Amino acid sequence: MSLVAASALGIIFAAGTYLMLRRDAVRVVIGSLIISQAANMYLMVMGGGEGGVPILKHHGSIHSGVTDPVPQALVLTAIVIGFATTAFLLSLTYRFYEENEDVDLNSLEGEKK
Amino acid sequence: MNQEIILPLLVPIITAILSIVFRKREKIRDYISFTGSLFYLVSVLLLSSKVFSSGAVSYQAGGWPAPFGITLVADHLSVLMLLLTASVSLAVNLYSWGYIDGQGKKSGYYSFLHFMLAGMSGAFVTGDLFNLFVMFEVVLMSSYAMVAYSGTGRSLFTSLKYVVLNLIGSSLMLIAIGGLYSVTGTLNMADMAVVLSEGNINMIPVLGLSMILFCVFATKSGLVPFHFWAPPVYSNSPPPASALMAGISKKVGIYAVVRIYITVLSGAKIPETALILAGEPLNLVTGYLVGFTAVATVLLGGISAVNRQNFDELLAYSSVGQIGFIYMPVSLAMISGNQTFLIAALVYLVAHGLAKPALFMISGMIERMTGTSGLEDLGGLSESAFTLSAALFVSLFSLVGIPPLLGFFAKMLAFSVPVTSGNFFLLGIMLIGALFTLVYSSKAWLEIFFGQPVEYDKSRISRKEALSVIILAVMILVLGVNFEPVYQFTEQAAYSAANTEKYVETVLGGIK
Numbered sequence: 347m348s349l350v351a352a353s354a355l356g357i358i359f360a361a362g363t364y365l366m367l368r369r370d371a372v373r374v375v376i377g378s379l380i381i382s383q384a385a386n387m388y389l390m391v392m393g394g395g396e397g398g399v400p401i402l403k404h405h406g407s408i409h410s411g412v413t414d415p416v417p418q419a420l421v422l423t424a425i426v427i428g429f430a431t432t433a434f435l436l437s438l439t440y441r442f443y444e445e446n447e448d449v450d451l452n453s454l455e456g457e458k459k
Numbered sequence: 460m461n462q463e464i465i466l467p468l469l470v471p472i473i474t475a476i477l478s479i480v481f482r483k484r485e486k487i488r489d490y491i492s493f494t495g496s497l498f499y500l501v502s503v504l505l506l507s508s509k510v511f512s513s514g515a516v517s518y519q520a521g522g523w524p525a526p527f528g529i530t531l532v533a534d535h536l537s538v539l540m541l542l543l544t545a546s547v548s549l550a551v552n553l554y555s556w557g558y559i560d561g562q563g564k565k566s567g568y569y570s571f572l573h574f575m576l577a578g579m580s581g582a583f584v585t586g587d588l589f590n591l592f593v594m595f596e597v598v599l600m601s602s603y604a605m606v607a608y609s610g611t612g613r614s615l616f617t618s619l620k621y622v623v624l625n626l627i628g629s630s631l632m633l634i635a636i637g638g639l640y641s642v643t644g645t646l647n648m649a650d651m652a653v654v655l656s657e658g659n660i661n662m663i664p665v666l667g668l669s670m671i672l673f674c675v676f677a678t679k680s681g682l683v684p685f686h687f688w689a690p691p692v693y694s695n696s697p698p699p700a701s702a703l704m705a706g707i708s709k710k711v712g713i714y715a716v717v718r719i720y721i722t723v724l725s726g727a728k729i730p731e732t733a734l735i736l737a738g739e740p741l742n743l744v745t746g747y748l749v750g751f752t753a754v755a756t757v758l759l760g761g762i763s764a765v766n767r768q769n770f771d772e773l774l775a776y777s778s779v780g781q782i783g784f785i786y787m788p789v790s791l792a793m794i795s796g797n798q799t800f801l802i803a804a805l806v807y808l809v810a811h812g813l814a815k816p817a818l819f820m821i822s823g824m825i826e827r828m829t830g831t832s833g834l835e836d837l838g839g840l841s842e843s844a845f846t847l848s849a850a851l852f853v854s855l856f857s858l859v860g861i862p863p864l865l866g867f868f869a870k871m872l873a874f875s876v877p878v879t880s881g882n883f884f885l886l887g888i889m890l891i892g893a894l895f896t897l898v899y900s901s902k903a904w905l906e907i908f909f910g911q912p913v914e915y916d917k918s919r920i921s922r923k924e925a926l927s928v929i930i931l932a933v934m935i936l937v938l939g940v941n942f943e944p945v946y947q948f949t950e951q952a953a954y955s956a957a958n959t960e961k962y963v964e965t966v967l968g969g970i971k
Contacts, residue, residue: 366627371619378626385630389637416646417637420589424633427596431629434603435622442619445612451619 351391358384371439371449378435382428386421393417461516463509464531466502467541467580470495475573482567489556492569496545496552499576503545507538515955515965517586525966526647530586532966534955539805539948540583540714543812544707546934548576550927554820555699557923558827563608563697575601575703582711586966588636588646591715595632595679598708599625605700606692614695624688628678635672638664648723649966652959656726663730666741672719673745680712681779682786683755690763690775698823702816705778710812713785717801717956720745720793725959746793749786754888756783761895770822770832770907773899774815780892781811781858784869787885788876795880798957803872805949810857810869810935817854817931821847824924825907828915834903839912846925848908850932857935859900860893865939868946 362384365377393414443449474495481488509516515534519525533541552572559568578597585591603625607618640646642664643654654660678685689709693701720742727741736743760780767773785807792800824847825840826832841848853864860870870893877886938945955961 366623374619374623378623382626382630382633385633385637388634392637392641416640420633420637420640423589423593427593427629428626430600431596431603431622431626434600435619435626438603438607438615438619438622441607441610442612442615445610445615451616 348391355384355388355391358387369450369452371442371451374451375432375435375439379428379432382424382432386424386428389417389421389424393420461509461518461533463502463506464516464518464533464584465520467499467506467545467584468531468577470499470502471573471577471580474498475570475577478569478573479567482565482570485561485564488564488569492573493552493556495573496549496576499580500545500549503538503541503580506533507542509533510535510538515961517965517968525586525968526645526650529590530647530649530966531584532586532649532962533584534962534965535948535952536714536717536805536956537583539809539952540710541580543710543809544576544579544583547703547706547812547816547931548572550820550930551699551703551816553930554702554823554924554927555697557921558699558823559697567604568608568697571601571604572700572703575605575708579707579711583714586648588639588648588651588719592629592632592636595711596629598711599629602692602696602700602704602708605696605704608697608700609695617691617695621688621692624678628675631671632675635668635675638668639672642668647966648718649963652723652726653963653967655724656959658726658728661730662728662741663732665724665727666729666744669720669724669727669741669745670748673716673748676712676716676719677752678712679715680709680786681756681782682749682752683759683779683783684752686756686760686779686782689779690772693775693778693819694769694771698819698826701775702819705775705819706812706816709778709782710808713782713789713804713808716749716786717789717804721789721798721801721956722959722962725957740796742793742796746790748790749793750790750885753783753786753790754885756780756786757888757892757895758783761892761899764899765895765902767899768834770825770834770837770903771819773834773903774818774822777858777896777899778811778815780895781807781815784873784889784892785811787889788873791876791880791882791885792957797880798953799950800876800880801953801956802946802949803869803876805952806865806872806945807869809938809945809949810865813931813935813938814854814857814866817850817928817935818858820924820928820931821851821854824920824928827919828917829913834906837907837913838910839908840915841908842912843915844917846929850925850928851907852904853932853935854928855900855904857939859897863936863939865935865942865945867939868942 362377362380365373477491518531520529578594581594603622643651645651681689729736729739731737764773764776785804788800788804857864857866860866
């Protein structure tokens with residue numbers, strides 16, 4: 347099970363990194379979105395199994411039968427932050443497109459100065 | 460309960476919300492924002508007097524006892540950072556009052572400024588690792604807007620790169636924090652320090668995760684090789700915003716390194732099964748890492764600043780280089796465990812945190828008066844604007860380290876650290892870095908002050924901008940002349956950073 351989860355996470359991270367290295371600004375945005383989602387998923391996988399609930403017994407000891415709620419609370423916060431950042435990033439990309447009539451990042455790099 | 464701790468967080472948030480509501484009311488929006496930063500200073504002073512009279516204090520949000528709820532902690536280190544932030548933010552606010560045009564204020568400039576302050580104060584007082592992440596995000600969200608503020612192609616491009624970079628940084632930070640939680644079973648920094656010093660957990664993941672966390676903090680504070688975002692961001696933001704970012708939000712990264720590595724992770728040990736350095740403290744590795752990156756930062760920042768032909772870019776690269784000077788004593792403090800070395804880092808942090816905002820704001824004024832910031836095109840400032848030249852002189856030469864300015868004591872203490880610990884390699888690098896600082900500062904000074912006088916259109920700036928840089932210049936001068944209290948304060952801050960037991964006792968109280 348953990349092998350499946352780990353390889354799935356690896357593939358998602360790889361896909362995000364690949365998209366992020368594109369010249370197209372929209373793909374870069376999607377790539378960064380995928381990476382931040384992969385980080386969230388990583389947290390879910392880490393806390394998905396049975397874990398030590400801090401209220402019951404903290405300091406990392408396994409308390410069987412209960413899923414630790416803290417990672418889920420963390421992911422919820424991270425999703426909201428990621429959502430806001432992505433919304434900003436998308437509007438920034440649109441503004442970038444309006445200004446340059448192009449979303450190719452390299453074309454702008456050449457114009458500088 | 461110590462309600463004062465929450466005030467430096469609440470005041471900027473309330474001011475930011477009021478600034479959104481009244482952003483179209485030309486008559487009152489400036490007063491609201493300025494009063495807000497005055498109240499912020501007052502709230503920080505209230506908290507400081509509390510900490511000075513009764514030592515470090517903690518506040519359990521919502522009444523949930525640590526380590527289950529979110530804890531806010533204020534010790535001398537937090538208060539030092541907050542006082543620096545409050546003084547710089549007051550000057551920045553006054554400067555923005557005059558500098559930012561009506562359109563900018565209408566689109567919510569002040570609210571971004573105050574949200575940034577809220578994030579910074581939150582990062583300085585939080586005692587919870589995940590809360591630190593959230594506060595970092597609050598600072599970042601405001602700075603994204605600041606960078607894209609002018610809306611031209613160049614600043615949009617810079618902002619796009621900056622957001623993507625920090626999104627990766629945030630994901631890494633999330634991974635590191637989640638991993639540390641999974642290993643130690645706690646997010647509370649004090650509780651984590653206890654768990655790590657007991658040593659009943661697997662140290663191997665802690666080693667790796669703390670290094671990921673270090674990469675994130677290095678990105679925030681602009682250490683080489685994570686510095687490349689800083690210069691374009693500073694030269695594309697409006698000067699008051701880059702003053703706040705270069706002056707304070709970089710220091711949030713430094714504060715996090717000091718707090719997390721020196722206070723929290725000081726008890727962590729490298730596992731016995733490791734091939735090298737088995738059983739040594741984790742901070743030995745971090746210390747060397749900080750040291751080498753700081754050396755690269757000082758050299759690269761210095762070299763890049765020397766050949767800039769633009770005052771704005773020169774300052775941006777100089778602020779990369781100066782961060783290295785702050786990190787060098789930190790690295791020696793980590794390696795040797797000698798907390799007195801931290802004093803040098805903190806004094807340098809304060810000196811740089813006052814001088815660099817003043818310089819960025821002066822550069823913005825010069826650019827507005829002459830229409831250019833190219834060093835070749837400037838000259839003869841001393842003849843046309845006396846007070847501005849005086850302020851520029853004080854802040855530029857505080858950076859170089861001329862007595863009796865604050866920068867002199869910062870440089871002196873920083874140099875004394877490698878001498879005391881007998882590390883002559885770092886001493887040599889520091890000397891080279893100081894030489895670079897001298898070269899680029901005198902270059903800027905010669906080009907701007909002497910030479911062919913250019914026309915300065917004084918009607919384009921108001922007294923408010925001038926007053927705000929004078930406030931900072933006077934602070935540099937006064938704190939330099941009257942250095943004894945600054946030293947005592949930073950000494951206490953350094954001790955409270957290194958004294959993990961006291962920190963744990965403040966947060967956990969009777970529980971542990």
